Amino acid sequence: MDSALTTVGLPIALGIIMFGLGLSLTVDDFRRVRQHPRAVIVALACQLILLPAICFGLVLLLDLPALLGIGMMLLAASPGGTTANLFSHLFRGDVALNVTLTAVNSIIAIFTLPIITNLAITYFDREDDVNLPFSKVVEVFAIVLGPTVLGMLVRSRKPEFAERMEKPVRIGSAVILAVLVLGIMLDQKDNLSDYFVDAGLATGLFCAISLVVGYYVPKALGIVESQAIASSMEIGVHNATLAIFIAVEVLDSTEISIPAAVYSLFMFAFAAIWGSFVSRKVSSARATS
Template sequence: MPQRSIRHGKAREITALLKLPPMLAVGMMMLAASPGGATANLFSYIFKGDLALNISLTAVNSLIAAFTFPLIVNFAIGHFAGDSQQVGLQFGKVLQVFAIILIPVAIGMLIRHYNPKLAGRLEKFVRVFAAVFLVFIILGAIISERENLSRYFYQVGAATALFCLLSLLVGSFVPKLAGVTAKQARACAFEIGVHNSTLAMTIALTLMNNTEMAIPAAIYSIFMYVFAVLFGLLLNKFEPLPEQATA
């Protein structure tokens, strides 16, 4: 998938440019190999991207990641650390990824199919709830990592911030060059710029048993929410969709 190639290329260039320690560099590649996740769909919904496209991209990327994640991580370990250690994505982890993505979507589709009026009434409430939920996620991420923030930010803060910012910008700009609509470009931007950092951290801490590899995903999870919200607000202000411009 082009989206995955863009993410992997940016992560590799950033790690080389900033000369990260080997395990942090591997952690950056683990982050780049992670699919968008349900949070990308949530941002696309809040900021009026093409939600159907975003869900489809996330589902396809998640399926591909089940096979490409071990390959990319093993390549990164060999390239940055010179180690032959192998990692495999367990079947249980694959099921968790699919559950996080597909269960909420399936519930929404069932409600809209069997009771469209109820789905219409719930839409505004769900949009407000999603925005409030994102605020709590941001605060929770900051509070949970408060004791290690200074050390983590010093080690890999610049790399993760740059990776997040470039992912959102490239994810929005490149699709526009291909002639897609504004709503589709927003969906691509959030799919490329919002990674499933929880998946990357889980694999680093459990399958790899390496805390240092999990640091980039932990720091990225903070930048990701803040930058994605600011990015969405800027899009609404400077590149309003037709229905927004006429509202």
């Protein structure tokens, strides 16, 4: 998929999305880990350990082709996206926790993403044609974290402007992701039906499981309702644009990007449906208490 959409549009799209993340961040968001260590640790354990294990189980259970299996694991290893903050706000989650989780996980993913993805590449014995060197991942994150730092600087110096721009940038990010997904689908139109047959069930199940696990595991461990909702949205709404960027620009494989693209089609709808369910559940519990 060597086109202007990927060589120019994709880096710009990722830059805008990460700039939007920076607009929502302050240094205190990283310090907040000390205020809610339990909620942060539980959510990160779900994101970094439990979800990749579940994803790998789905890959094996559904017997996905090698490149789609690698794409699934790359998606599972990607951190949460900025849209998770918006869903959390809409459905009564702890948005401050979302922001903290996104900030921390974006840093941790520099190390965990290549480990998880390379384990998948090794499992499928595709080292000869697919390679994700750690140095390249560091380079990618250095590039994408630059706009994040810029956004943080804008927020620190012009907080009112940053607050005004947060929502438009989030909406713009969603539109940009939709355009990217459409571009990938058009590029792969001859194989699209096969990809949906192969990856549709896996990505749909993974999205639903991510949202449910992200909510009920923290709840089972005594995390309060608003933080469980935040965790659910953070774990269920991945930074699919980052996964697509790494698949196309680093791994040089449009096929590996297909799971992230298909996941994006489920992600917004499933997050909205699930958010409505849990928020109604909370409202009903409060009304009867």
